[in-house]
Amino acid sequence: MGIPSLNQNIPQRYDVADTDLASIDGVLSTTRSVRLRLDFDRHVDNETILDCIDLAEQGPGGGNQSSRRWLVIRDPKVKTKLAELYYQSAGQWMVSARDKLAGTDHRNKSVMNSAAHLAENIQNVPALVIPCIWGRHDDSKKPGLFDSVLQSAWSFCLAARARGLATAWTTAILTAEDEMREILDIPMGVTPVAMLPLAYSKGTAFNSLPKRRAAEVTYYDSWGRTWENRDDESPRNLSEGPGAICEIEIDAPPEIVWKFVSDINISAEHSEEFQGAEWASGYTKPELGAKFIGTNKHKHIGEWQTTSTITEFEDNVLFGWAVGDNEETAGARWRWEIDELHGKRTRLRHTLRLGPGASGLTPAIESMPDKEELIISRRQEEHLSNMRKCLSAIKVAAES
Numbered sequence: 001m002g003i004p005s006l007n008q009n010i011p012q013r014y015d016v017a018d019t020d021l022a023s024i025d026g027v028l029s030t031t032r033s034v035r036l037r038l039d040f041d042r043h044v045d046n047e048t049i050l051d052c053i054d055l056a057e058q059g060p061g062g063g064n065q066s067s068r069r070w071l072v073i074r075d076p077k078v079k080t081k082l083a084e085l086y087y088q089s090a091g092q093w094m095v096s097a098r099d100k101l102a103g104t105d106h107r108n109k110s111v112m113n114s115a116a117h118l119a120e121n122i123q124n125v126p127a128l129v130i131p132c133i134w135g136r137h138d139d140s141k142k143p144g145l146f147d148s149v150l151q152s153a154w155s156f157c158l159a160a161r162a163r164g165l166a167t168a169w170t171t172a173i174l175t176a177e178d179e180m181r182e183i184l185d186i187p188m189g190v191t192p193v194a195m196l197p198l199a200y201s202k203g204t205a206f207n208s209l210p211k212r213r214a215a216e217v218t219y220y221d222s223w224g225r226t227w228e229n230r231d232d233e234s235p236r237n238l239s240e241g242p243g244a245i246c247e248i249e250i251d252a253p254p255e256i257v258w259k260f261v262s263d264i265n266i267s268a269e270h271s272e273e274f275q276g277a278e279w280a281s282g283y284t285k286p287e288l289g290a291k292f293i294g295t296n297k298h299k300h301i302g303e304w305q306t307t308s309t310i311t312e313f314e315d316n317v318l319f320g321w322a323v324g325d326n327e328e329t330a331g332a333r334w335r336w337e338i339d340e341l342h343g344k345r346t347r348l349r350h351t352l353r354l355g356p357g358a359s360g361l362t363p364a365i366e367s368m369p370d371k372e373e374l375i376i377s378r379r380q381e382e383h384l385s386n387m388r389k390c391l392s393a394i395k396v397a398a399e400s
């Protein structure tokens with residue numbers, strides 16, 4: 001990557017114009033929690049570890065103070081003590097979860113297989129690296145200090161990956177922080193934030209993972225306002241795919257929440273605009289391709305009806321529809337998504353994307369093209385307000 005040899009006490013100048021961006025993006029997108037492909041037999045020298053720490057120390061720190069400390073565990077006896085503690089804290093549970101999920105097609109099967117492998121072998125890694133910070137999160141009143149360590153710890157993982165090493169971000173052992181402190185003699189005013197098993201990886205090629213696209217998790221200018229493909233140069237317009245996202249966490253399992261969101265009339269009780277829906281002729285229930293007719297009312301537009309088509313459907317997980325016949329010509333696209341959180345809780349997510357086809361907005365924009373940005377912004381606001389009311393009501397109903 002063209003990084004000069006490291007002695008970070010001598011300031012070095014690095015021009016990003018000389019950067020091979022593809023290599024950097026490659027490291028950023030493939031630094032994974034590696035467990036099954038850790039090479040326990042290949043030695044990792046201290047110089048390489050210190051190079052990674054030197055790079056990590058370039059991370060920002062609150063108050064520009066040097067408050068991070070790094071524990072590198074090499075002694076097999078100390079590693080074994082930590083391995084035992086890790087096993088008691090969570091490893092045991094990971095191993096029994098792996099055994100329970102073996103042979104099933106549960107979505108956590110492979111992560112549990114990998115987590116259990118680490119839990120059974122953590123004492124065999126060449127080094128365990130524990131990033132620490134002076135300060136306590138709860139009582140230091142200095143969150144700036146505490147929060148100055150995570151970015152550096154991640155830089156350490158990236159620097160390691162760039163050198164053919166692998167890490168796994170683990171925190172399970174922190175539930176036994178007191179015992180960990182005792183084993184490692186960590187003073188009370190210092191907080192360990194993770195334990196990073198470090199080893200060369202078996203093979204250096206790793207895949208990036210499918211994650212939510214940036215446009216789905218990025219809000220512009222205020223919470224919940226999205227743009228599919230926003231061009232910053234021109235005034236905002238409909239072709240840039242404006243939208244809205246509303247989320248809420250609910251103390252109820254996905255099956256309960258699903259009962260509400262798979263009901264095409266659920267929003268009618270809470271939205272000031274949506275009046276209700278009925279199945280189009282030939283359709284009786286939510287399934288891919290089913291159509292329903294919705295009635296809407298707005299103080300400036302009056303009353304109108306739309307026919308929608310279900311375009312995404314997975315029981316207890318996903319329900320999406322296009323206002324119109326398909327996604328390509330839809331006036332708007334709506335989606336409910338249910339994420340299961342630990343402990344049978346749920347995060348419910350409601351998404352609206354306006355366009356790409358014509359909708360009620362189109363005539364308003366056509367008659368006042370100079371007000372397109374304002375019209376879109378007001379529409380996002382109206383939708384967000386109705387979506388929020390609906391989500392809050394679903395939360396109350398599902399939790400009771």
Ligand SMILES: Cc1cc2nc3c(=O)[nH]c(=O)nc-3n(C[C@H](O)[C@H](O)[C@H](O)COP(=O)(O)O)c2cc1C
Nearest residue numbers: 031032033034111115118168169170171172173209
């Ligand atoms: C805050 C945090 C704590 C974690 N703790 C553990 C842990 O104790 N043990 C473990 O095996 N993995 C742990 N992980 C790793 C995740 O399970 C891991 O990110 C997940 O397996 C996805 O893999 P990826 O990093 O390749 O995307 C942790 C991750 C984070 C962000």
